Amino acid sequence: MTGSRLATPALPSPRLARRTLLAGGGAALTIGLAAPATAQGGSLVSTVFGGVYEREYRKAIVEPFERETGIRTQLKLGSSAEWLTSSLVNRRNPEIDLLLLPYPDNIRAVLENVGLPLSAAEIPNIAEVAPVWLEQWRGQAVGLDYVSYGIAYREDLVPKPITSWKDLWDPALRGKVTLPNIGVFGSWEMIVLAARLHGGSEENLAPAFPALKALRGSVRQFFRGGTDITNMLSSGEAAVVGMTTHIPPYALIDAGKPVRYVIPEEGGMVGAVSYHIARNSRNAELCKRFINFALSRPVQEAVCNGLVAGPTNTKAVIAERTRERVPTLDRLQLFDWFKVVPQMPALTERWNREVAF
Amino acid sequence: MTVAAAGSLPGEAVPVAKGRPALAAALRHPAALLLLPACVAVAAGLLLPILYLLALSLNPPVTGEVALAGELTLRNYARLLDWFYFSVLLRTLWVSAVTTAISTVLGVAVAHSLWRTPPHRRGLLVVVVLAPLLVSIVARTFGWMLLLGDQGLVNAVLLRLGLVEAPLHLMFTQGAVIVGLVHVFLPFMVLSVLAAYDRIDPAIPEAAGTLGAGPFTVFRETILPLLNPGIAAGVTIVFSLAMSSYVTPALMGGSGAGVLTTLIYQQLVVTYDWHFAAALVAVLLASTLLLLGAVLYHNARRTRAWMTRPGSAPR
Numbered sequence: 001m002t003g004s005r006l007a008t009p010a011l012p013s014p015r016l017a018r019r020t021l022l023a024g025g026g027a028a029l030t031i032g033l034a035a036p037a038t039a040q041g042g043s044l045v046s047t048v049f050g051g052v053y054e055r056e057y058r059k060a061i062v063e064p065f066e067r068e069t070g071i072r073t074q075l076k077l078g079s080s081a082e083w084l085t086s087s088l089v090n091r092r093n094p095e096i097d098l099l100l101l102p103y104p105d106n107i108r109a110v111l112e113n114v115g116l117p118l119s120a121a122e123i124p125n126i127a128e129v130a131p132v133w134l135e136q137w138r139g140q141a142v143g144l145d146y147v148s149y150g151i152a153y154r155e156d157l158v159p160k161p162i163t164s165w166k167d168l169w170d171p172a173l174r175g176k177v178t179l180p181n182i183g184v185f186g187s188w189e190m191i192v193l194a195a196r197l198h199g200g201s202e203e204n205l206a207p208a209f210p211a212l213k214a215l216r217g218s219v220r221q222f223f224r225g226g227t228d229i230t231n232m233l234s235s236g237e238a239a240v241v242g243m244t245t246h247i248p249p250y251a252l253i254d255a256g257k258p259v260r261y262v263i264p265e266e267g268g269m270v271g272a273v274s275y276h277i278a279r280n281s282r283n284a285e286l287c288k289r290f291i292n293f294a295l296s297r298p299v300q301e302a303v304c305n306g307l308v309a310g311p312t313n314t315k316a317v318i319a320e321r322t323r324e325r326v327p328t329l330d331r332l333q334l335f336d337w338f339k340v341v342p343q344m345p346a347l348t349e350r351w352n353r354e355v356a357f
Numbered sequence: 358m359t360v361a362a363a364g365s366l367p368g369e370a371v372p373v374a375k376g377r378p379a380l381a382a383a384l385r386h387p388a389a390l391l392l393l394p395a396c397v398a399v400a401a402g403l404l405l406p407i408l409y410l411l412a413l414s415l416n417p418p419v420t421g422e423v424a425l426a427g428e429l430t431l432r433n434y435a436r437l438l439d440w441f442y443f444s445v446l447l448r449t450l451w452v453s454a455v456t457t458a459i460s461t462v463l464g465v466a467v468a469h470s471l472w473r474t475p476p477h478r479r480g481l482l483v484v485v486v487l488a489p490l491l492v493s494i495v496a497r498t499f500g501w502m503l504l505l506g507d508q509g510l511v512n513a514v515l516l517r518l519g520l521v522e523a524p525l526h527l528m529f530t531q532g533a534v535i536v537g538l539v540h541v542f543l544p545f546m547v548l549s550v551l552a553a554y555d556r557i558d559p560a561i562p563e564a565a566g567t568l569g570a571g572p573f574t575v576f577r578e579t580i581l582p583l584l585n586p587g588i589a590a591g592v593t594i595v596f597s598l599a600m601s602s603y604v605t606p607a608l609m610g611g612s613g614a615g616v617l618t619t620l621i622y623q624q625l626v627v628t629y630d631w632h633f634a635a636a637l638v639a640v641l642l643a644s645t646l647l648l649l650g651a652v653l654y655h656n657a658r659r660t661r662a663w664m665t666r667p668g669s670a671p672r
Contacts, residue, residue: 081626088421175526183627221529221611231499236508237528345420345628352623353441357615 041070056306094278115276149269152249157239181222414635433636453599464546529611553587
């Protein structure tokens with residue numbers, strides 16, 4: 001569930017599991033046999049989210065990288081929780097050389113000391129990356145791209161346009177709102193946001209709960225993934241999605257539905273994915289070349305336009321269409337995940353008791 | 358397995374259950390050895406993992422730890438002694454009990470009409486009964502959304518007829534969860550009851566009718582007692598499945614419709630607290646077994662009372 005990044009359903013998919021197996025099997029084969037063509041450049045094992053993400057990621061990063069360097073890159077599909085568990089269990093002899101992880105699993109990875117420290121000395125293109133995308137992970141990882149979290153709504157089903165996070169508490173939206181279920185993407189961001197709106201902070205998340213409890217009457221259902229969002233919004237079952245990336249709403253907008261995606265005036269929240277090189281990887285040097293390639297300006301532009309995401313490389317210039325959909329960082333609010341992650345079990349308990357059940 | 362166990366419970370179980378001599382007699386037959394592979398498979402695939410999980414529930418909670426530790430504690434269970442967890446357990450039991458009750462009534466009705474159907478048309482009808490099992494749960498849920506949604510068929514009809522002024526919120530409620538569960542589990546009940554119907558000699562209800570009993574009395578006094586083993590089997594299956602269902606409550610329930618399995622999933626996937634999850638599994642398992650045991654015991658007693666009532670032939 002934590003692994004479903006943007007629009008993947010949260011429920012376990014047998015098909016995905018099979019693909020993961022296949023990918024894993026493929027990785028084992030390539031490592032075991034080391035075909036002559038790849039022996040020259042070597043090979044590394046990394047991770048990727050399934051679906052459209054995989055298609056765009058391969059096209060923009062993996063294929064050109066393999067062509068240019070001869071380094072074979074085996075991608076493992078599955079969920080980020082799975083990849084993180086694998087890197088913890090196989091710490092001494094990692095199965096995955098290069099992890100691509102979303103929040104909050106990339107923070108957990110840093111807390112578990114999974115990744116090697118990364119620097120511009122070894123990965124020159126890091127010099128062009130906004131410092132925040134290294135600081136977020138205490139130098140143990142570097143961001144590939146980011147997306148915003150905002151509010152999506154049906155223009156025809158709400159009484160007035162939504163501009164602020166506080167509009168979610170509008171009594172006119174009773175029974176029309178859907179919020180992320182705990183553990184689903186956006187849920188921790190929702191708790192932090194609700195706390196900040198009501199005088200709290202990452203250290204003091206308590207004010208979030210009375211506020212979310214007050215919102216409970218407005219909630220139609222707690223969604224479990226991107227498919228829930230698109231289904232509820234397109235059927236009109238929910239008129240407002242309280243916390244979502246731009247991906248599910250824009251899928252509906254592109255299909256001609258009367259949907260709007262807004263970054264509220266207080267600032268949207270942020271989703272980001274990051275690269276972590278496993279500490280005991282035998283292919284660490286290859287991973288550094290891969291990261292350097294992915295952070296280079298032209299590749300950042302290609303991957304961000306393909307995925308519709310914001311670049312971490314400050315010199316990258318994204319297309320007009322991407323720019324319209326992904327706000328610049330000054331319209332978004334970051335927070336200290338390291339203060340939130342250790343509180344997660346307690347937050348889940350309070351969420352259950354006071355909000356969801 | 359459950360079907361056989363439950364099916365043989367009422368009455369018939371009595372002569373076999375005489376303890377060791379019966380067991381020894383069974384073992385003297387070499388055919389009993391044929392059960393060995395099945396026993397090994399059940400032990401390895403079901404009992405061992407459950408025992409491992411139960412052992413895990415007695416270890417102190419450590420986030421992300423799944424290996425067994427030496428230290429034993431009841432801390433995970435102490436955490437359960439709380440009104441919140443008790444209320445979730447009660448809700449789980451309630452949803453499962455209502456699902457089972459509705460499935461039983463509908464299942465007996467459907468099985469009764471199948472029993473009355475000429476054999477050449479029955480095959481097709483059985484396929485219709487099994488249809489919910491042929492459709493994936495996600496497609497099934499979307500089907501219900503089309504029916505029960507705010508802009509769904511039911512609301513459209515109610516609005517058109519002027520019975521309501523605004524659409525009723527039918528989807529994402531506890532009622533929707535029960536509807537979804539009955540939809541999936543009804544075939545299990547129908548098949549169990551139908552098997553019991555097929556063992557009834559059609560001459561028996563006819564004889565009762567000849568002796569002056571009306572249709573309701575015939576059903577209550579002759580058919581229902583004979584159906585009892587089938588109903589007991591159906592109740593066992595449907596109740597256990599309802600207690601352990603996760604996907605239907607997750608997809609069709611709204612806020613305030615969480616059940617025990619929702620909490621278990623969350624502990625495993627969101628907070629990585631396997632030890633507390635194991636304690637929740639133990640509670641789910643124990644409450645299912647206890648309640649089923651009580652129902653089946655009561656059922657067996659009632660069957661015996663029927664069999665030994667004045668005027669019935671000794672068996």
